[in-house]
Amino acid sequence: MSTHHFWKLIGGLAICFALPWTFLIMGPYFSEASTKPVPYSEKDEVEGLAAYPERSTLRYGSSDYGAKIYAAEGCAYCHTQMVRPTYAGPDMWRDGWGGRDAEGLSRETRPEDYFGESFAYLGYQRLGQDLSNVGHRITTREAMHRHLYDPKSFDGDSGMPKYLHLYEKDKVTGEYVPTAKAEALVDYLMSRKKDAKIPEADKRNG
Ligand code: HEC
Known part of the structure; x- marks a missing residue:
């Protein structure tokens, strides 16, 4: 295998692993990690709870x-x-x-x-x-x-x-x-x- 092909292969493998990792792991991780509680307003007619999600x-x-x-x-x-x-x-x-x-x-x-x-x-x-x-x-x-x-x-x-x-x-x-x-x-x-x-x-x- 020439060096040229070798680096193509490594590059291809890197992309195959990096793409799913970015979209299936990092994406959901960052979107869920930034979850912030949203306070209830009077319109919601909720008793006894301050916000959703409540800190468990x-x-x-x-x-x-x-x-x-x-x-x-x-x-x-x-x-x-x-x-x-x-x-x-x-x-x-x-x-x-x-x-x-x-x-x-x-x-x-x-x-x-x-x-x-x-x-x-x-x-x-x-x-x-x-x-x-x-x-x-x-x-x-x-x-x-x-x-x-x-x-x-x-x-x-x-x-x-x-x-x-x-x-x-x-x-x-x-x-x-x-x-x-x-x-x-x-x-x-x-x-x-x-x-x-x-x-x-x-x-x-x-
Ligand atoms: C081998 C499978 C099995 C395991 C392990 C098991 N369960 Fe169950 N569980 C069942 C089945 C089947 C039912 C439905 C029949 C019944 O009500 O007993 C059930 C029902 C229940 C219910 C009633 C749910 C309802 O809505 O009425 C509770 C509560 C429960 N399990 C808690 C637990 C907890 C806690 C553990 C661990 C300590 C556990 N179970 C482990 C099979 C299992």
């Missing part, structure tokens, strides 16, 4: 530790946290996946919904429900714990494993008592509510 309750809190338990226990192998756009799947027809159906606030997930989280657990496959809005569907800590230590008490055919190792059996009452890990995981699950209203003023996303 994750980071430094117990639910941040809970996110690590979620990762360590492999929940993301069976559960997604991404309500897909309707062109990609029928998630919006599934009961409560998009959030508060009854209040007309359910919607697909948007990239900004992960604002402030150290990792977005999009998930690998879906044997169970999408958990983006599970905090709206299971509303008491007691029920959330029960779903972790005895999934079959909700659905007799449940394919979800029992997470008994996150609980200790009380020697006197025989009941399952949550460990600190279980409490943090439940904090995290209760915080899964990705259906906040998009402010009118959020022009970037229409």
Whole structure:
């Protein structure tokens, strides 16, 4: 191979790697890294929230530790946290996946919904429900714990494993008592509510 051809080959390879890297990695990185919260105005008629996206309750809190338990226990192998756009799947027809159906606030997930989280657990496959809005569907800590230590008490055919190792059996009452890990995981699950209203003023996303 002549030197001339050699440098052509190297140049061609460099372009083949640089183009996808620029458009698929750097582009999205910089556009998402510049996400800024947009304040709600009176027009939005939102109570209790200052801006969208809200700085997540994750980071430094117990639910941040809970996110690590979620990762360590492999929940993301069976559960997604991404309500897909309707062109990609029928998630919006599934009961409560998009959030508060009854209040007309359910919607697909948007990239900004992960604002402030150290990792977005999009998930690998879906044997169970999408958990983006599970905090709206299971509303008491007691029920959330029960779903972790005895999934079959909700659905007799449940394919979800029992997470008994996150609980200790009380020697006197025989009941399952949550460990600190279980409490943090439940904090995290209760915080899964990705259906906040998009402010009118959020022009970037229409
Ligand atoms: C082997 C697959 C599998 C793994 C791993 C798994 N799940 Fe599940 N999960 C399921 C299936 C299947 C269902 C649906 C049946 C049911 O309700 O139990 C479910 C349901 C649930 C529900 C109820 C959702 C709803 O909308 O009612 C919650 C909450 C949940 N899982 C949390 C978790 C958490 C947290 C972990 C990790 C500690 C986990 N799951 C790990 C398969 C799995």
